[in-house]
Amino acid sequence: MGRTAYGRRAGHNGGVSEATLPPLPSAERPDVAARLREALLAASFTADGLLELLGAPAYAALARSETVPALRATRGDTPLETLVRLFLLQQPVPHARVEDVLPVHACVESGWLTRAGGADGDVAATVDVRPYGGSDGEDWFIVSDLGCAVGGAGGIGNRDEGVVLGVGGASTTLAGITVRTPVASALDLGTGSGIQALHAAQHATRVTATDLNPRALHITALTLALSGVPAADLREGSLFEPVRDDETFDLIVSNPPFVISPGARLTYRDGGMGGDDLCRSLVQQAGERLNVGGFAQFLANWQHEEGEDWQDRIRSWVPRGCDAWIVQREVQDVTQYAELWLRDAGDHRGDPQEYQARYDAWLDEFEARKVKAVGFGWITLRRTASAEPVITVEEWPHPVEQPLGDTVRAHFDRVDYLREHDDASLLAGHFKLAPEVMQEQVGLPGAEDPEHVVLRQNRGMRRATKVDTVGAGFAGVCDGSLSAGRILDAIAQLVGEDPVLLRDRTPAQIRLLVEQGFLEPA
Numbered sequence: 001m002g003r004t005a006y007g008r009r010a011g012h013n014g015g016v017s018e019a020t021l022p023p024l025p026s027a028e029r030p031d032v033a034a035r036l037r038e039a040l041l042a043a044s045f046t047a048d049g050l051l052e053l054l055g056a057p058a059y060a061a062l063a064r065s066e067t068v069p070a071l072r073a074t075r076g077d078t079p080l081e082t083l084v085r086l087f088l089l090q091q092p093v094p095h096a097r098v099e100d101v102l103p104v105h106a107c108v109e110s111g112w113l114t115r116a117g118g119a120d121g122d123v124a125a126t127v128d129v130r131p132y133g134g135s136d137g138e139d140w141f142i143v144s145d146l147g148c149a150v151g152g153a154g155g156i157g158n159r160d161e162g163v164v165l166g167v168g169g170a171s172t173t174l175a176g177i178t179v180r181t182p183v184a185s186a187l188d189l190g191t192g193s194g195i196q197a198l199h200a201a202q203h204a205t206r207v208t209a210t211d212l213n214p215r216a217l218h219i220t221a222l223t224l225a226l227s228g229v230p231a232a233d234l235r236e237g238s239l240f241e242p243v244r245d246d247e248t249f250d251l252i253v254s255n256p257p258f259v260i261s262p263g264a265r266l267t268y269r270d271g272g273m274g275g276d277d278l279c280r281s282l283v284q285q286a287g288e289r290l291n292v293g294g295f296a297q298f299l300a301n302w303q304h305e306e307g308e309d310w311q312d313r314i315r316s317w318v319p320r321g322c323d324a325w326i327v328q329r330e331v332q333d334v335t336q337y338a339e340l341w342l343r344d345a346g347d348h349r350g351d352p353q354e355y356q357a358r359y360d361a362w363l364d365e366f367e368a369r370k371v372k373a374v375g376f377g378w379i380t381l382r383r384t385a386s387a388e389p390v391i392t393v394e395e396w397p398h399p400v401e402q403p404l405g406d407t408v409r410a411h412f413d414r415v416d417y418l419r420e421h422d423d424a425s426l427l428a429g430h431f432k433l434a435p436e437v438m439q440e441q442v443g444l445p446g447a448e449d450p451e452h453v454v455l456r457q458n459r460g461m462r463r464a465t466k467v468d469t470v471g472a473g474f475a476g477v478c479d480g481s482l483s484a485g486r487i488l489d490a491i492a493q494l495v496g497e498d499p500v501l502l503r504d505r506t507p508a509q510i511r512l513l514v515e516q517g518f519l520e521p522a
Ligand SMILES: C[S@@+](CC[C@H](N)C(=O)[O-])C[C@H]1O[C@@H](n2cnc3c(N)ncnc32)[C@H](O)[C@@H]1O
Pocket: 166, 167, 168, 170, 171, 174, 189, 190, 191, 192, 193, 194, 195, 196, 210, 211, 212, 213, 216, 237, 238, 239, 254, 255, 256, 257, 258, 267, 268, 269, 270, 271
């Protein structure tokens, strides 16, 4: 157990090195955080305010770590321009200008700002503060280390082992797929700058946030305070170490340091365990931390090893007593993978020989482990009371409609339905076609009959599935009024097929259409 009181002193240092990192603002001054929040909101330092000030291209460029367009758009001296320069672009700003916008003295005293010298007595920010719009339009702020708000092609601004990053694409992906049912308790494991904890605070009565890196916990405390959200229970330690043996949760989320790398270098991304062991441990240990009906949701990387089916590998991670839905979103060969993460750290901009040596080390590591590619995807567990848990592993690299939390929950509802219904009761069931399902006919131009028919759903996972003409006809008729069996009998009569045979062979197709969400039990 490693409970720690955060914000005891600015620049609190723990097991993870923060040799070159500046001291952090005090997390023990909620009064200053509240005043700062008020001032930021008064100046429209919000996601919408920024978009309006910068315009879409400069706003988008910032997300690519390109600051020149935003610097050009903030040459005036309005309060909002001052704040953007201070907190987003991390420019020193004359004291007198800041004084009109912020409680400078309190901010300097509590460590949010520092005196940067200069003829005008400039002040500078000590952390990056970035507006972040919540899913219900809340005005939140994400605090992170300077220069580390976004990753991207430019690489992170600081390569200290303990650097704490802001929100990236992975963070928002996990936030989007998380099931947002109101719950009593949620655990955000590896909280970083606190984005998952921030979301969880909206629908969980108690939020526990853990991290190996004490600096991340300190920053999470700042993010929550500045966002006007209740404080979380912050605990330091690796994986489930900070959780008591008898403690269970209704929701566990983790965007872990999933990168498979030749050595632990950056705490925010390198798990420090060999290969994909960190992700495996996380998934395996989550089962007994969940209440029945509770969800655990992870982003993860997994190895594709020679002579092994990746689906078998990932299936073997699922703990007993859990249903699971695992979606592989992307696969990269080992060279693409090494390059991605070398660039993420900005290594491609450094010494070419060092870059080459690091690249080589990465490939050595993969060769030794017989890894030919790496999969990236989502793992959702749901603790079940059923004696027959269902594990679904699939590949779906296509665009989806975020947020997907409701889609994830509906997937598990359908798992329950299908588990409880054998073929006979499926035929007695009533179904409705899901919203926005279209039929596509695929075949050669001019051909009389299509080669095959595809049903495509425009919502949620945006799935497409091949069906035969009976399947397509069946789906088209499903409006909940007739039982599946009655519909099949009518189709049999129409196409001149034996209704008994049709009732015999169609449940597998109905099962698939229900499993994939094209048909909903009415
Ligand atoms: C990729 S970041 C995710 C941050 C944040 N939750 C998000 O979604 O943006 C991973 C976080 O896990 C933390 N971490 C690294 N190793 C860990 C471990 N063994 N146990 C718990 N947390 C760890 C890192 O310090 C970092 O804050």
